[in-house]
Amino acid sequence: xxxxxxxxxxxxxxxxxxxxxxxxxxxxxxxxxxxxxxxxxxxxxxxxxxxxxxxxxxxxxxxxxxxxxxxxxxxxxxxxxxxxxxxxxxxxxxxxxxxxxxxxxxxxxxxxxxxxxxxxxxxxxxxxxxxxxxxxxxxxxxxxxxxxxxxxxxxxxxxxxxxxxxxxxxxxxxxxxxxxxxxxxxxxxxxxxxxxxxxxxxxxxxxxxxxxxxxxxxxxxxxxxxxxxxxxxxxxxxxxxxxxxxxxxxxxxxxxxxxxxxxxxxxxxxxxxxxxxxxxxxxxxxxxxxxxxxxxxxxxxxxxxxxxxxxxxxxxxxxxxxxxxxxxxxxxxxxxxxxxxxxxxxxxxxxxxxxxxxxxxxxxxxxxxxxxxxxxxxxxxxxxxxxxxxxxxxxxxxxxxxxxxxxxxxxxxxxxxxxxxxxxxxxxxxxxxxxxxxxxxxxxxxxxxxxxxxxxxxxxxxxxxxxxxxxxxxxxxxxxxxxxxxxxxxxxxxxxxxxxxxxxxxxxxxxxxxxxxxxxxxxxxxxxxxxxxxxxxxxxxxxxxxxxxxxxxxxxxxxxxxxxxxxxxxxxxxxxxxxxxxxxxxxxxxxxxxxxxxxxxxxxxxxxxxxxxxxxxxxxxxxxxxxxxxxxxxxxxxxxxxxxxxxxxxxxxxxxxxxxxxxxxxxxxxxxxxxxxxxxxxxxxxxxxxxxxxxxxxxxxxxxxxxxxxxxxxxxxxxxxxxxxxxxxxxxxxxxxxxxxxxxxxxxxxxxxxxxxxxxxxxxxxxxxxxxxxxxxxxxxxxxxxxxxxxxxxxxxxxxxxxxxxxxxxxxxxxxxxxxxxxxxxxxxxxxxxxxxxxxxxxxxxxxxxxxxxxxxxxxxxxxxxxxxxxxxxxxxxxxxxxxxxxxxxx
RNA sequence: GCGCUCUUAGCUCAGUUGGUUAGAGCGCUACCUUGACAUGGUAGAGGUCACAAGUUCGAGUCUUGUAGAGCGCACCA
Numbered sequence: 001x002x003x004x005x006x007x008x009x010x011x012x013x014x015x016x017x018x019x020x021x022x023x024x025x026x027x028x029x030x031x032x033x034x035x036x037x038x039x040x041x042x043x044x045x046x047x048x049x050x051x052x053x054x055x056x057x058x059x060x061x062x063x064x065x066x067x068x069x070x071x072x073x074x075x076x077x078x079x080x081x082x083x084x085x086x087x088x089x090x091x092x093x094x095x096x097x098x099x100x101x102x103x104x105x106x107x108x109x110x111x112x113x114x115x116x117x118x119x120x121x122x123x124x125x126x127x128x129x130x131x132x133x134x135x136x137x138x139x140x141x142x143x144x145x146x147x148x149x150x151x152x153x154x155x156x157x158x159x160x161x162x163x164x165x166x167x168x169x170x171x172x173x174x175x176x177x178x179x180x181x182x183x184x185x186x187x188x189x190x191x192x193x194x195x196x197x198x199x200x201x202x203x204x205x206x207x208x209x210x211x212x213x214x215x216x217x218x219x220x221x222x223x224x225x226x227x228x229x230x231x232x233x234x235x236x237x238x239x240x241x242x243x244x245x246x247x248x249x250x251x252x253x254x255x256x257x258x259x260x261x262x263x264x265x266x267x268x269x270x271x272x273x274x275x276x277x278x279x280x281x282x283x284x285x286x287x288x289x290x291x292x293x294x295x296x297x298x299x300x301x302x303x304x305x306x307x308x309x310x311x312x313x314x315x316x317x318x319x320x321x322x323x324x325x326x327x328x329x330x331x332x333x334x335x336x337x338x339x340x341x342x343x344x345x346x347x348x349x350x351x352x353x354x355x356x357x358x359x360x361x362x363x364x365x366x367x368x369x370x371x372x373x374x375x376x377x378x379x380x381x382x383x384x385x386x387x388x389x390x391x392x393x394x395x396x397x398x399x400x401x402x403x404x405x406x407x408x409x410x411x412x413x414x415x416x417x418x419x420x421x422x423x424x425x426x427x428x429x430x431x432x433x434x435x436x437x438x439x440x441x442x443x444x445x446x447x448x449x450x451x452x453x454x455x456x457x458x459x460x461x462x463x464x465x466x467x468x469x470x471x472x473x474x475x476x477x478x479x480x481x482x483x484x485x486x487x488x489x490x491x492x493x494x495x496x497x498x499x500x501x502x503x504x505x506x507x508x509x510x511x512x513x514x515x516x517x518x519x520x521x522x523x524x525x526x527x528x529x530x531x532x533x534x535x536x537x538x539x540x541x542x543x544x545x546x547x548x549x550x551x552x553x554x555x556x557x558x559x560x561x562x563x564x565x566x567x568x569x570x571x572x573x574x575x576x577x578x579x580x581x582x583x584x585x586x587x588x589x590x591x592x593x594x595x596x597x598x599x600x601x602x603x604x605x606x607x608x609x610x611x612x613x614x615x616x617x618x619x620x621x622x623x624x625x626x627x628x629x630x631x632x633x634x635x636x637x638x639x640x641x642x643x644x645x646x647x648x649x650x651x652x653x654x655x656x657x658x659x660x661x662x663x664x665x666x667x668x669x670x671x672x673x674x675x676x677x678x679x680x681x682x683x684x685x686x687x688x689x690x691x692x693x694x695x696x697x698x699x700x701x702x703x704x705x706x707x708x709x710x711x712x713x714x715x716x717x718x719x720x721x722x723x724x725x726x727x728x729x730x731x732x733x734x735x736x737x738x739x740x741x742x743x744x745x746x747x748x749x750x751x752x753x754x755x756x757x758x759x760x761x762x763x764x765x766x767x768x769x770x771x772x773x774x775x776x777x778x779x780x781x782x783x784x785x786x787x788x789x790x791x792x793x794x795x796x797x798x799x800x801x802x803x804x805x806x807x808x809x810x811x812x813x814x815x816x817x818x819x820x821x822x823x824x825x826x827x828x829x830x831x832x833x834x835x836x837x838x839x840x841x842x843x844x845x846x847x848x849x850x851x852x853x854x855x856x857x858x859x860x861x862x863x864x865x866x867x868x869x870x871x872x873x874x875x876x877x878x879x880x881x882x883x884x885x886x887x888x889x890x891x
Numbered sequence: 892g893c894g895c896u897c898u899u900a901g902c903u904c905a906g907u908u909g910g911u912u913a914g915a916g917c918g919c920u921a922c923c924u925u926g927a928c929a930u931g932g933u934a935g936a937g938g939u940c941a942c943a944a945g946u947u948c949g950a951g952u953c954u955u956g957u958a959g960a961g962c963g964c965a966c967c968a
Contacts, residue, residue, distance in 0.1 A: 270968090339968095389895065
């Protein structure tokens with residue numbers, strides 16, 4: 001079974017994923033002796049397809065889930081999809097339009113049926129795509145927000161809140177999307193800067209005693225004006241308070257009122273009041289009991305109160321009103337004006353403040369405890385800085401408008417009675433009014449905001465309101481992983497509902513990650529055309545490379561810029577690991593696994609310096625990876641692995657192992673190295689599995705030391721590998737550092753002197769102490785191989801004429817590296833090289849001299865820092881001496 | 892206006908409680924097909940850490956201010 005020399009993810013990923021599924025490795029146990037760990041997937045829209053944002057979000061969750069699974073936890077990753085009221089309804093309506101149909105002609109029942117058909121046919125796309133990424137969720141538990149169980153939970157919550165007086169229906173000014181013909185919540189309004197105009201309009205006083213000037217950005221709303229307001233202390237207008245003005249174009253008379261809301265300094269200090277079409281004016285209107293005159297229809301056209309402008313859309317009405325005002329001499333002036341205008345985040349159209357009957361959740365009593373659990377640290381945000389944002393929002397929270405004038409969603413479980421007009425609110429469909437017993441009841445047409453059902457997700461997916469073992473085991477969930485954009489939409493509301501209905505928080509930790517941007521830093525979106533399709537990226541580069549790219553960049557929860565270049569780099573990394581495996585397996589062909597398997601230890605006395613060194617480095621790696629995972633600093637973990645695999649394992653350990661595997665070596669040492677190699681490779685794939693699951697599982701299946709399935713093998717830790725790691729002591733590891741430094745010095749001399757790699761050179765190593773002598777002697781063959789030497793002596797310095805010299809020091813071990821250059825190169829290059837080295841050392845020396853001469857430093861700095869400085873100064877001086885001597889021999 | 896981030900090599904970013912002479916990847920320069928890998932190897936160039944002041948023996952790191960960028964919330968009609 002020869003491995004191909006390139007890793008081809010396409011040959012691997014599907015096969016491995018199917019194998020995991022068959023093995024049932026993703027399944028959680030309802031009840032178990034194992035410690036539970038649970039995550040609920042933020043349910044993506046059924047209409048959606050996987051984008052990079054999902055890829056990032058899911059990868060983080062999958063990393064946590066796989067890590068905990070390997071650590072022996074009973075892991076539940078609960079998958080699901082969201083019915084996404086507006087989005088899904090829009091998709092199907094667009095389809096209908098192509099068939100020249102519309103939902104109103106079709107009727108509610110038929111239409112909803114049609115949406116279900118659509119969902120059955122296309123709703124599985126995103127969950128299908130999640131498998132390409134490697135998501136290891138418990139698919140048997142897949143939920144949909146309109147499932148029976150979840151719907152029952154939604155109804156119960158609605159009824160309970162209603163009975164507690166926390167849900168009410170009322171006539172209020174709400175945000176209205178004329179495109180959707182539905183209410184939307186405050187959060188669904190995006191404020192965008194718009195360059196418009198401000199118009200100054202003259203309103204004549206009814207008694208003919210003059211006129212008053214108002215300014216507005218929305219002149220058409222004057223048709224709905226029911227007052228004009230000035231500041232009560234404004235001296236200019238004292239005489240006018242209480243008088244009437246005659247509204248141009250309509251001829252209605254409206255009062256001049258006084259209200260402190262008016263800013264005297266802005267404009268003329270007079271404000272027209274349109275209570276039915278502006279939130280501030282609405283508040284003024286309520287204070288003064290003004291008429292609320294609605295001038296709009298649901299579709300954003302003017303209604304019968306619009307007089308001559310009835311039937312016109314707002315922008316058209318605006319033009320006509322302005323033209324008429326101007327013609328009649330009421331328009332004083334027009335000035336350019338930039339201001340924020342609310343747009344519907346779903347449809348993009350301008351949102352209209354609109355007076356209508358809607359259902360609301362009273363937030364104040366619910367928000368208070370939800371605020372407290374974050375303040376007290378029962379729920380922790382990671383990174384912590386989001387805490388403040390959350391708390392700020394919770395303190396300015398308004399009642400939540402939960403009704404939507406749509407058909408796709410949870411229909412509000414409330415019935416009006418034609419006889420007594422009262423509401424019957426019930427978990428099961430009632431047949432009679434609960435107040436008067438009349439059978440003439442009719443269900444509310446509206447459905448609930450999609451986020452209403454999402455708010456219950458952590459427990460509704462676990463069978464609530466039934467009592468279930470699943471809830472006992474997994475609620476509260478362990479971590480919630482999500483983007484900051486839905487902290488308010490979703491996170492806050494889950495905390496509220498969890499506390500209200502489960503008497504406990506829904507999760508302990510909220511990990512907030514950033515948003516993915518393109519290489520230029522722009523937000524990725526379909527409309528901008530800069531969105532990379534993760535499915536295509538996976539096909540080209542592999543899921544592991546994509547996951548690694550995302551993970552390596554999310555430190556600190558900041559936004560990340562996505563570049564294909566980076567992705568290529570991690571694809572190369574996967575290939576590097578693949579080839580390291582190929583090399584290892586080739587050299588392990590005659591290796592027989594000891595009976596102890598995973599716990600097999602080499603004979604310490606048989607181990608080379610390199611063997612001990614790699615074991616020591618492995619211990620460092622295990623610590624780093626664990627630390628990164630525990631602190632949600634995934635990039636620390638992925639970077640540590642990357643560095644270990646490439647720059648430690650491949651660059652040095654495998655290179656050192658090469659001479660060992662050649663003929664003629666001590667068979668005992670070869671055996672030790674084979675065992676170390678097999679053990680280290682085993683640790684690498686286990687450590688890397690949560691981050692790059694496919695390639696590691698594929699490799700694992702080919703390793704000599706392995707179990708059944710990597711996905712459920714134990715995750716390596718310093719504690720678990722205690723015995724193995726005891727074989728790699730830091731002090732001994734320095735031996736190899738000396739060897740590596742020596743090789744680096746030879747290579748540097750070679751490189752700087754432009755000695756071609758083909759030219760075999762002779763090197764003399766002159767150790768300055770017995771330990772260096774021993775270490776270098778033992779590693780002579782490796783040094784020769786790695787720095788391509790023809791000859792190498794360890795001992796006397798010998799004749800130094802026409803030689804390149806480089807002192808090397810690691811801890812107390814010192815060696816002078818001597819390369820005779822006679823006949824090889826122009827001495828000039830070596831002179832330059834030595835001068836450069838001296839220059840650098842001199843900089844160090846002057847810096848250290850100054851520091852050590854500073855009495856304050858000597859008095860205040862800790863002893864070890866001072867000692868370190870002294871040592872470095874001595875060393876640098878000694879090295880300069882050696883180099884100076886070498887230089888003087890050359891010139 | 893309030894709040895939160897950010898500013899480090901040509902580019903993208905690490906740099907955890909202040910400790911020496913600031914790192915990585917990509918890109919760049921020169922060289923190399925050596926029996927795992929050219930999706931590779933070796934060597935090298937490249938930074939007054941946005942700016943200013945302060946605290947300190949010592950500041951990329953802490954404090955304050957300035958300038959610039961991004962985001963969230965609330966907004967004057």
